[in-house]
Amino acid sequence: MNQFEFHTTEEMLALCHKHKLSIGEIAKRYEAERSGKSASAVRNKMKQTRDVMYDAVKKGIRSTQKSKMGMVGGDAHKMHLALKKMPDMMGNKVTVRAMSYAMAVGEQNASMGRIVAFPTAGGAGVIPGVLFSCAEHFKAGKRKLLNGMFCSSAVGLIIAEGATLSAAKGGCQAEVGAGVAMAAAGLTEMRGGTPEQCFHASAMALKSYLGLACDPLGGLVEVPCIKRNSLGCMVGIGASDMAIAGVKSFIPFDEVVLAMRNIAKIMSPKIRETALGGLAVTKTGNMIKQKLGMKITPMDL
Numbered sequence: 024m025n026q027f028e029f030h031t032t033e034e035m036l037a038l039c040h041k042h043k044l045s046i047g048e049i050a051k052r053y054e055a056e057r058s059g060k061s062a063s064a065v066r067n068k069m070k071q072t073r074d075v076m077y078d079a080v081k082k083g084i085r086s087t088q089k090s091k092m093g094m095v096g097g098d099a100h101k102m103h104l105a106l107k108k109m110p111d112m113m114g115n116k117v118t119v120r121a122m123s124y125a126m127a128v129g130e131q132n133a134s135m136g137r138i139v140a141f142p143t144a145g146g147a148g149v150i151p152g153v154l155f156s157c158a159e160h161f162k163a164g165k166r167k168l169l170n171g172m173f174c175s176s177a178v179g180l181i182i183a184e185g186a187t188l189s190a191a192k193g194g195c196q197a198e199v200g201a202g203v204a205m206a207a208a209g210l211t212e213m214r215g216g217t218p219e220q221c222f223h224a225s226a227m228a229l230k231s232y233l234g235l236a237c238d239p240l241g242g243l244v245e246v247p248c249i250k251r252n253s254l255g256c257m258v259g260i261g262a263s264d265m266a267i268a269g270v271k272s273f274i275p276f277d278e279v280v281l282a283m284r285n286i287a288k289i290m291s292p293k294i295r296e297t298a299l300g301g302l303a304v305t306k307t308g309n310m311i312k313q314k315l316g317m318k319i320t321p322m323d324l
């Protein structure tokens with residue numbers, strides 16, 4: 024077993040205490056150990072990841088291009104413009120910007136742009152949305168932002184090992200839910216929260232997404248995916264705020280992950296990326312199926 028290897032929250036917390044390091048630092052060292060690369064090479068790889076993510080955000084907030092089916096496109100731009108007239112908004116600058124960034128990534132994905140599937144393509148908006156917007160707010164240096172990303176990665180790894188990151192196996196709890204949990208922890212680390220607080224944030228975030236159906240219209244990662252990512256930023260930031268304020272998850276993160284695994288096991292295949300249930304079989308969903316030449320699915324009520 025590698026010195027920095029972890030599979031659960033419990034193991035990660037033990038490593039953090041033993042080495043007096045943050046979750047992000049342990050994750051970075053584990054990746055270096057596992058891949059046989061130097062810590063600086065691993066850090067550089069994460070920098071490249073960050074740059075691709077930023078690029079998608081920058082392109083997305085400028086774009087007004089619609090996706091091929093016309094279901095999405097241009098909303099990130101609208102949200103970004105809304106930042107200029109904040110009195111009309113109930114959210115603050117950080118949350119509105121986070122939502123616009125998350126939408127930007129989803130819209131880029133829908134129009135064949137380059138994104139980072141962090142943790143998956145469907146859930147790729149929340150982490151850049153939350154981490155980049157908050158980093159801009161408190162002018163976090165590069166090191167802080169990268170550590171937040173490493174911390175998010177560690178949470179993703181724990182979910183992947185204990186449950187799943189596949190919507191085909193676990194529904195949207197495994198994509199957007201995982202992304203929100205990862206973002207909540209990463210943000211908490213960026214703000215100087217303890218490793219325990221990071222996991223309380225991810226536990227509170229993931230609990231809010233347990234059982235979420237994967238029911239995309241026409242099987243395309245557009246509706247409801249992009250707006251789910253956008254609104255997921257609010258939950259991620261809120262969960263981090265709760266953890267920083269001292270609120271604890273009554274159920275530890277490892278147990279929440281096991282609950283997610285249990286729900287995945289008993290979830291109907293109709294709401295696991297098959298477009299056979301939920302929003303995908305609404306009147307609007309079936310209209311999209313028809314346009315795509317897919318078989319219409321009657322709603323099972």
Ligand code: SF4
Binds near residue numbers: 249
């Ligand atoms: S609805 Fe399905 S395809 Fe869309 S983000 Fe969620 S898991 Fe991914």
